[in-house]
Every structure is written in C-alpha cells, then in structure tokens.
Amino acid sequence: GQQLNQSPQSMFIQEGEDVSMNCTSSSIFNTWLWYKQDPGEGPVLLIALYKAGELTSNGRLTAQFGITRKDSFLNISASIPSDVGIYFCAGQINAGGTSYGKLTFGQGTILTVHP
Amino acid sequence: DAGVTQSPTHLIKTRGQQVTLRCSPKSGHDTVSWYQQALGQGPQFIFQYYEEEERQRGNFPDRFSGHQFPNYSSELNVNALLLGDSALYLCASSGDWRGGELFFGEGSRLTVL
Numbered sequence A: 001g002q003q004l005n006q007s008p009q010s011m012f013i014q015e016g017e018d019v020s021m022n023c024t025s026s027s028i029f030n031t032w033l034w035y036k037q038d039p040g041e042g043p044v045l046l047i048a049l050y051k052a053g054e055l056t057s058n059g060r061l062t063a064q065f066g067i068t069r070k071d072s073f074l075n076i077s078a079s080i081p082s083d084v085g086i087y088f089c090a091g092q093i094n095a096g097g098t099s100y101g102k103l104t105f106g107q108g109t110i111l112t113v114h115p
Numbered sequence B: 001d002a003g004v005t006q007s008p009t010h011l012i013k014t015r016g017q018q019v020t021l022r023c024s025p026k027s028g029h030d031t032v033s034w035y036q037q038a039l040g041q042g043p044q045f046i047f048q049y050y051e052e053e054e055r056q057r058g059n060f061p062d063r064f065s066g067h068q069f070p071n072y073s074s075e076l077n078v079n080a081l082l083l084g085d086s087a088l089y090l091c092a093s094s095g096d097w098r099g100g101e102l103f104f105g106e107g108s109r110l111t112v113l
Helices: none
Strands: A005-006 A010-014 A019-025 A031-037 A044-049 A055-058 A061-067 A071-076 A086-091 A103-105 A109-114 B006-007 B010-013 B019-024 B031-037 B044-048 B053-057 B064-066 B074-078 B087-094 B108-112
Touching: A005 A086, A010 A019, A010 A071, A019 A055, A019 A086, A031 A061, A031 A071, A044 A055, A044 A061, A103 B044, A109 B006, A109 B108, B019 B087, B044 B064, B053 B064, B074 B087
Parallel strands: A010 A109, B010 B108
Antiparallel strands: A005 A019, A019 A071, A031 A044, A031 A086, A055 A061, A061 A071, A086 A103, A086 A109, B006 B019, B019 B074, B031 B044, B031 B087, B044 B053, B064 B074, B087 B108
C-alpha cells in the first residue's frame, strides 16, 4: 500500500533557528497537507497544497508541493517554543481513483525547541 | 462555530468488550472519517461515511463498524476488543467526500486491559 516516508524523525533546535522537514512517497498524491499535533490532542491543519509546484505560506510556515507529486516539504522560520510538537505530512488522492478523501500519513517529525 | 467534537475523551475497557465512540462534525461538513492512531505512529484510515453510507474502508477487520446519522454525526463501534486496539481514535470531517481539507477532533483515548 501507499506509504509516506517523513524525515527527520526528530529535531532538537534552538529558539530562533529555522526548521526544515520533508515527506516522500512512492505514489502520486493530488493533495498534500501538513498537520501539527500536540500531546493528547488531535492533529491541527497547518497548510494544504493542491497543485504540483505550489509554494504556500502561513505565517512563519512555508510548504511546497513537489513537481513529481511524490514529495513535499515544510519549513518553519525563526522557531519559537510553542512550535514544539509532532508534525505530520499527509497525502490525499482526490481526483479519480477509489481513494477519495482518504489521507495517508507519514510517521511524524518530533520537534523540540530549546529556549 | 463548533469544530469536530468527540466523546468520550478517555475510556478503559477489557478484552472482549465492545465500545462505541461518537463524533459530531464541524458545522457545514457532511463527510466523516475515522482514524486510529497508535502511540508514536501517524493516524491510520479506518473508514469514511458520506450520505449515511460507508464509502471507503481501510485495512481494518469487520470488528470495526460505523454509522452516520441524518444530522451527519457518526459512531465508531469496535467489537471483541483486543489489547492491540488500544489507541487514540480520531474523527475527521470535511465538506467534500472527494477530498480537500480534513479537520480533526481531539480524539477518544481507548485503553484495553
């Protein structure tokens, strides 16, 4: 089945540093989404990408949809302590096929920010 | 505008028991999906409901079943609980069953002893 490889698995950074994480797949996705999950809570949507090559920003977050539609990356600039959490990429097929709406998630990147 | 709400937030069951989890979607959403998230893992798709029907199903046994009501709320039922069913069960809603942005609830933490 489809799998997403997310890296790195964990990151330990100093406050103010920039962060980059990525996600690759053996399959093509039509939509890439990035979520953040805090302990004991559900994932919160950060950014949604709908077109190959698309670069989208949300405050200090920037994400790109890879040209091959098999990868995506997320950058966080000038990290702050509240950026701590687990970041998940998720791919979705929503044009043709039989997997409408289903999300396939990566394993997550655990981000720790030292003040 | 209420987001996705789930109940209960925590529950403990023993092996062989049955459990029902409930979800109310975000206002204006008509599609509900359920995901299972084991500790340290990303969420895994269980199934999706739209127009009160199961539209898609992930790789989960028939012990996992669901229902969607006319008001779009949904239930997840798990029968004959196993220790391995211990997980965070997440409900997600969207406004288009074909895809787009999914919004998640805070989850129901199930512990099977």
